[in-house]
Amino acid sequence: MQIANKQLASIRSKCTIYLTNATSGFQGFVFSEYYKKTFEFHNEVEMLLGLNDLFDDIDFPQAAYQTRSFFDKPIPKIIRKVEDTLENKPNETIDNSKTTFIVNVQYRQNASWQGSITWVEQSRTQQFRSAFEMIQLMNEAVSQGQIQKISWEE
Numbered sequence: 001m002q003i004a005n006k007q008l009a010s011i012r013s014k015c016t017i018y019l020t021n022a023t024s025g026f027q028g029f030v031f032s033e034y035y036k037k038t039f040e041f042h043n044e045v046e047m048l049l050g051l052n053d054l055f056d057d058i059d060f061p062q063a064a065y066q067t068r069s070f071f072d073k074p075i076p077k078i079i080r081k082v083e084d085t086l087e088n089k090p091n092e093t094i095d096n097s098k099t100t101f102i103v104n105v106q107y108r109q110n111a112s113w114q115g116s117i118t119w120v121e122q123s124r125t126q127q128f129r130s131a132f133e134m135i136q137l138m139n140e141a142v143s144q145g146q147i148q149k150i151s152w153e154e
Contacts, residue, residue, distance in 0.1 A: 012060045013106065013115070015051060019099040022142040026135075034058060044135055055108065064109040099142055103134065 014033040021027040025043040032038070032054060041047040055061060100120040107114040112130040119125075119141045128134040 010060060010104075010106075012058050013055065014102065014104045015054070016120075017047070017101040017103055017138075019101075019138075019142065022099065022139075026138065026142075030054075048131055048135075051103075051105070055105065061105055061108045064107075065111050099138075101138060101141070 012034045016031040016033070017028060018031065018038075019026055019028040026047060027042050028047075029038040029040050030047060030050060034054075039050050041050055056063070102118040102120060103115065104117075105113045105115040110130075112132070113134065114127075114129055115134075116125055116127050117134055117137055119137075122141070126137055128137060
């Protein structure tokens with residue numbers, strides 16, 4: 001039996017990202033398939049940190065590297081319960097969403113994420129090799145294929 005281009009997905013690492021605003025950075029909600037709850041984010045960093053905390057909490061996909069720090073001593077972490085940070089409002093989130101992505105992170109290797117992202121409105125799926133590449137794919141979708149580039153020369 002041969003499986004061609006099929007990847008095994010775990011519901012634990014599958015999340016749906018609902019963007020409600022993408023004009024000045026991504027804003028929206030992440031719906032965790034595992035917890036069946038959402039958390040809100042106001043920019044790309046909050047989204048990535050929230051997803052990373054989620055993956056750390058469920059220990060899947062396992063991180064290949066320990067997180068580094070600027071401080072010599074271990075930083076005391078303020079641990080909040082998942083129930084306190086996640087909310088139950090996927091229906092309201094879906095109604096206010098402009099763009100929807102289904103993200104399935106399969107690996108956390110090489111100090112980044114690898115997996116697949118599906119742009120729901122266009123039914124297009126793409127593999128990504130890093131969290132940065134995932135953000136680029138989301139930005140391309142939101143920008144309708146028109147990416148602004150900064151030129152260092154006039």
